[in-house]
Amino acid sequence: MSNNIDNQLKPLSPDYVGAYLGTGIQLYNLLEWTLKQTGRVDITVLTFSISEEFIRKVWQLKEKGLIQNITVILDFKAIQKTHNIMRFAGNVFTEMYYAKTHAKLVLIENELHNISIVGSQNFTRGNREENGIIMNDPSVFVTYKTEIERIKNQSVKYGI
Numbered sequence: 001m002s003n004n005i006d007n008q009l010k011p012l013s014p015d016y017v018g019a020y021l022g023t024g025i026q027l028y029n030l031l032e033w034t035l036k037q038t039g040r041v042d043i044t045v046l047t048f049s050i051s052e053e054f055i056r057k058v059w060q061l062k063e064k065g066l067i068q069n070i071t072v073i074l075d076f077k078a079i080q081k082t083h084n085i086m087r088f089a090g091n092v093f094t095e096m097y098y099a100k101t102h103a104k105l106v107l108i109e110n111e112l113h114n115i116s117i118v119g120s121q122n123f124t125r126g127n128r129e130e131n132g133i134i135m136n137d138p139s140v141f142v143t144y145k146t147e148i149e150r151i152k153n154q155s156v157k158y159g160i
Contacts, residue, residue, distance in 0.1 A: 016136040028057040035066040051124040069094040099155035114141035
């Protein structure tokens with residue numbers, strides 16, 4: 001899978017913007033591809049739904065030391081679909097919230113990077129044409145981070 005990403009996207013650089021459209025890139029593979037270049041990061045995810053497969057991939061990336069903290073915001077409607085995996089998710093994610101959202105957004109940050117990934121895919125396995133844009137642009141990142149804080153303030157925090 002990484003080979004497909006490498007064929008479609010160039011390595012990250014300051015002010016990087018890359019785009020993809022197709023069936024060959026899964027969002028969790030793009031996340032792993034990105035973290036191999038950035039090193040240890042904090043991540044914020046805003047998504048309509050999530051799968052066990054994605055949670056397992058995040059757990060593996062945490063075990064490799066690539067993720068320090070991860071905050072996930074899911075749509076309220078995802079509660080019914082994902083009820084059986086929430087306990088697992090609660091042990092993997094640093095924080096989880098429920099809000100009214102249909103967004104598919106990932107923010108990745110550390111001292112050197114402020115990366116935003118915006119796409120059509122939820123944090124589930126996509127078997128359709130999916131698109132996305134990955135940007136290492138601090139101004140775009142700040143805009144999204146500010147709006148995510150607003151959403152978090154209006155959301156319900158998940159607790160076991």
